[in-house]
Amino acid sequence: MLSRVADSIYWIGRYIERAENYARFIDVNFNLMLDLPPSMKEQWDPLISATGDRDVFVSLYKNFDRVSAIHFLAFDLENPNSMFSCISNARENSRMVREKITKESWEKLNEIYLFMKEGAEREVWKLDDPRSFINDVKYGIQLLYGISDNSVARTDGWHYLRLGQYLERADKTSRILDVKYHILLPSVQEVGSTIDILHWMALLKSVSGFNIYRQVYGSIEPKSIVEFLVLNKYFPRSIYFSLMEAQECLHRLTNSTGRGFKNTSEKRLGSLCSQLEYYDVNDVIDIGIHEFLDDLQLKINHISDAIHANFFTIGDSLTMQKQFNNS
């Protein structure tokens, strides 16, 4: 596969997953705010902070109010990570590699883009409740996944797409969890209170994990929720699960057996997966949840850098060719 094409497809995976997660972010925060006691103001600052784009937000808006936050996260093209930016980028990338994408996938993505564009023209962020629009975008993306799942051949393109998608998902699940860290409770006494529990529940719902969590753990315990979202081996949005899937894609792409590594990407991702495999939730809590997640996000960035160097730039392709010839 052409390096340029692989690069584009990898980023389609990342952009779409990012857009979907932002839809989840908005939904969870919106729901959280509905459960706040009347004495408390809505908190959108924590969510913006968790996305890592607080500086961009502050440069563009005066207040962390709902309308600004939703505009920023969903529609603002000046925010390179907003849903609309991601969908536009994914579509532009798809246009560039259109010949590698199934007709159905392309048309669905195009439709999501046009829907988003129309929403931007209608200024949906000003609605009292824009959730149904945001959810429609999310469902559109899930439909796109369904279409791809049943129509895309499991060749290199598919693995690059999923590689991008799962790395992005690991990063975003870590950020959703981090929102809880940033959200302020009325007082320290409220830890473990009804509100606190409601927050944790909303968080689980945002990753479609509430029911599964209930079945596995029963009661709502912060520690169990952290374990579930970080280390669970079966839940498809947990960090561990996502990274293992990403690793599987890398192995497919390099034809490796899963032992050791053939390039820097495999080395970095493999180390991270092993680390999580031998962690239990107490290790995470000992490090500190926020610190642990921060470090994890950094490592994911390093893995992505390595993927670029190993697969998408010609210098490294030539090195790889030597590696292939020697192996």
Place this chain on the structure above:
Amino acid sequence: MNRLSETYTVNGHYDEMMVKKGQCRDHYCPFNEVLDSIPSGKLAELQQATDRAQIAMGMTFNVYHDNKGVEKILPLDIIPRIISGSEWSLVEQGLKQRVHALNLFIQDIYNKQRIIKDGIVPKEMIYSSGNYLKPLEDWTPPQGIWCHISGSDLVRDNDGTFYVLEDNLRCPSGVSYLLENREILKRVYPNLFSNLGVRHVSDYPSKLLRMLQYLSGKDQPIVGLLTPGVFNSAYFEHSYLAQLMGIELVVGQDLVTNNDKLYMKTTQGLHQVDVLYRRIDDTFLDPLTFNPSSMLGAHGLFNAYRKGNLALANAPGTGIADDKAVYAYVPRIIKYYLDEDPILANVKTYICAEEEDRKYVLEHIDELVVKETNAAGGYGMLIGPKSTREEHEKFKKLIAANPRNYIAQPTLSLSTVPTLIDDIIEPRHVDLRPFILYGEEIEVHPGALTRVALKKGSLVVNSSQGGGSKDTWVLYN
């Protein structure tokens, strides 16, 4: 009496559907009945559904010099242009003959130049052309084929005669619209196609791929399509064709040469490319040989071609045969190489470089269409009868300053086809662009892009100037 027969007036031009008011041409009758059965208002609905389908499919092109990302569709009118089997067979024979002769002409021009030595085509006409490429001298391309893909523009005059308006031998675009238009119209008139006996067009990509593979000596050649990139207005077509053929769509940055071979950069290292269907202009192919500032091609690509390690479709240099001044000689070119009379007529053409013709043009400029020999897309053109005195004077000066750059032709009247304009069916002028593939044999694809001037009375069908398109149905009989 039906609806169209009552309301539709033929406006003095040849109409493809109606002989005169109330009288439909035979091969259009079954369609006319269907049209008549569609309730009023329903047509406009179908038209809107068609527009939406095009947007949903992303059949859009970016407008040049506009980074706002304005995307436009080429409007597809839902009333088809239908060509009877017998008329088509004339077009088919004529185009085969023409492309055959033009290919021989190009081969001769870059090699022995018999046609110049025999005094048929003047030497200056060739060497003064910006489309003559010196690096191609003494060169015979793989299989001796230069113009693998061509798309001649035909029009019909008042008496119904087809004329070739120009030969496009430099990778003409439009075939994706031909294919997609058909897919869309199949949804609009689901039952009509088999009843009417419309020849299918969907095998174009297979034929194109077979032709491209034929150019390489290898069993399983690697074929790529070279595009200028996503901002090119024909990008949709490039990716569309690459996908349907299952070949790599490449841009210049994907390519690199080594030891006179062309490679593409893949995630698993370099892979050699054997055949390139290139959709960039000749002079952008290789900055070493041609335009040094080109970012679109690849360094050393031309050497790979001349060493026989790469086949290109179309071959570089074909522009010499669709130069608008050379056009005037095509009937003589056909006679010279094939010893046959042209089956399709040429439009009478005055060559401004020739004194007698120039004199005539300057005196009759208000009756003529003046064209730049090297411009395309309806630009650099004067339509005498529709222009002001100032414009006439401006062109007279331009011609006098650089006669080689201009030709003139009498104003042709283009035929009309019923076209849906805001729920009313009115005549609009059309041209016809069939596509010809030259591989093991010469084949005219049984369909065409019909471009339609949507502005009332307009004769300019180019998409850049308010044109739309129609699906073109070639019938078995």
